[in-house]
Amino acid sequence: EALDEPEEGWTVALLNDRGERKATGSYYTPDYVVKYIVEATVGPLLHEAVEGARSDDERVEGVLALNVLDPSMGSGHFLVEVTEGIARFLVEMGVAPDELSADGEAELAYWKRRVAQSCVYGVDANPLAVDLAKLSLWLATVAKDRPLSFLDHHLRTGNSLVGARIAEIQPGGGKKQKKAKADDGAQLSMLEDDAFLRSVSNAVGSIWLIEESPAETLEEVREQERLYTRLREGLTRRYARLADLATATNFGVDVDRSLWKPLTDYAAGRAPYAPPQFALWLEESETLAAEKHFFHWELEFPEVFFDRQGRPLGHDAGFDAVVGNPPYVRQESLGDFKPYLAEAYPEVYHGVADLYVYFYEQGLRQLRRGGWMSYIVTNKWLRAGYGEPLRGYFASEGVLEEIVDFGHAPIFEDADVFPCIVLLRKLGREESDQDRGVRVVEFPREALNADIAAYVEENAHTVPKKRFGKSAWSLETSAVDDLMEKIRQNGVPLAEFAGVKPLYGIKTGLNEAFLIDTLTKERLVREDPRSAEVIKPYLRGQDIKRWSPEWRGLWMIFARRGIDVDAFPAIKRHLEQFRERLEPKPKDWSGGRWPGRKPGPYKWYEIQDSVDYWQMFEQPKIVYQVIQFHPQYGLDMSGVLSNDKTFFVPAHDGWLLAVLNSPLIWWHNWRYLGHMKDEALNPAGWRIEKLPIALPTDEARGEAEEAVGRLISRTRSGQEARRDTLNWLRVEFGIEKPGQKLEDFAALGPDAFVEEVRKRRPRGEGRLTPGTLRDLKSGYAEMAEPVRQARTEAANLERRLSDLVNDAYGLTDEDVDLLWKTAPPRMPRLA
Structure with a gap:
């Protein structure tokens, strides 16, 4: 039974095991993103294809001549959208195909089939993905009483990044070979080989016959299959042996260069006999080609790179558009692949670049001059050091x-x-884009349901082309960039201002052993009073609060390097129960998974990191979180330790604390620090030490120091009130888990407070009596009102501090207005 054609087309998602998807970096691209990318890249090409055409036939010919590639096609989502978009364009042109038969095949269905076999190209290293892409396109082009389209000629299995270029087929063909002087007989120029050119000419002719056939019958589809089989035998398989051999030299197949000419003659079938070593080299290369999915673009898609006579197309060679969502594979997973990437992609290679970077260079390579490309990838390369070569490559070869x-x-x-x-776009011949601007828009999560094109049209701003060179790219408006520069210019690096650099909290290597609660601490001290000498209070990241941290009664066994553990028998007994998991991994370990900690010069009973600066913890210090969701910097005067979810600056400086907690610095840091999951910031030590800190006047410093002191006092009073309230609720009402609302009880009204207490009481406690309700409301009023008053005062103090900080950086009223108009999430509000 025939399938009814869906109104919006079909797509099959590659939804195999989630672990495999994560390992291969494959993520299904949402439909609205695919539609936007395809429209943005293919749309201009469609109008260009029909411009100047004098007849319907010329317009159709121009459109069907377009070649659109997805080099990591997955299940074919982008290719289906390309097919839909081009077919609809042809229908809207009002061109009725002559081949439409009397059985009433719909125009759209007809053009989808023609477009699918003429315009869309896809490659994927996963054979399953290739099969699913074919299925997606079959479902998208299914038509009543028509056979399924022949797609093998355009959808291929292979690694888009690994293969040989025809002009460079020689051992180790790459940048070294291009620089090397070729010996006589050491280099084969396939482009000058008559047999190769004839094979290419025949292949291109076969592809044209396949694409021009509407394939309305099963016999016509079988004829397409026969043509493609002959093409594969006459070109791809025959010359792929040479290309495989050239590529394999990059993966350890050691070919004697002096034998390259006779070896290639043998591989191409021009020499029937050869030494046994030749067969061995070819066998090794074929094994590698199958294992690593070598893919040689010009042999797989000759019609894209050669004309009907087999001659290279020169600047016109390549695809008209490249689209897709390259795999998200981190550089740590590339391993032994990196030497090949360094050789094959010298323009963009960086030792810590992720895989998508190389898809960018390959995509631009496979474009014709003036062709369009668009991927969706992570934005990290826009600013990261490893993105510098890619940014420079785009600046020289592309038109953003x-x-x-x-x-x-x-x-x-x-x-x-x-x-x-x-x-x-790929830079066209004799084209310059130095005066062009780049359209930029930052798309917020709350606008995700909006139409991307409409949002871009309404909210985009233009950034001068000159700002897109090798250096980190800023997508901000010129006004924001100018303000960032003013802040930088009016401050000195924090390390210079404070005379110290930020330091990292303590990483134990096994928190379960070294981090203990008060009951365990008291037990260890009872067993041996000397235990108190090495048990220290510590702060977690979650204990860092704005202005003043709040210790939660937790302790660390600070068994630092060099400790005589036998002098602390209770501590030793406690750690002994974790000994297997505490042992450092031997450097020569080869017995599988190690149950203990990482290798290092520490004893089993010592904390993992040396923490040579441990005495700095005892000084007054500004502490802050490793993962920042809010600007929370606090001054600790008690000398507590802190764990590896914290940083600290050993400084007792109220002005510095005021600057770090200011709206201005959060605004700056949103654009300066690295971003982590869920909109968190990463205040890495090397970044914070360079943070620009404005130098205050003596008057401003004095006023700030006083205000900061009062804020610390009010914060500590509020923390104490919270502890007293929660303790009262625990003792009187049995509430062990108060939740966020009771933690911030002062923000509740009396009725909401009572209702929350009802919810949090243990089950079976019975109803609250009228007298108890009166006590609850009375107690709430007594405790909440001082906290509210303190918050009001704190808000006034913070407003004044913000003004002092803004003045110190030289901000004008217009700058401050811009600061708040472009405020990032969780900017400290001063209301």
């Missing part, structure tokens, strides 16, 4: 048109990868 930065918006399910869409 548009950047849509989604930041933390959840485009992909279960993956906060900071996606962005970059739209660019």
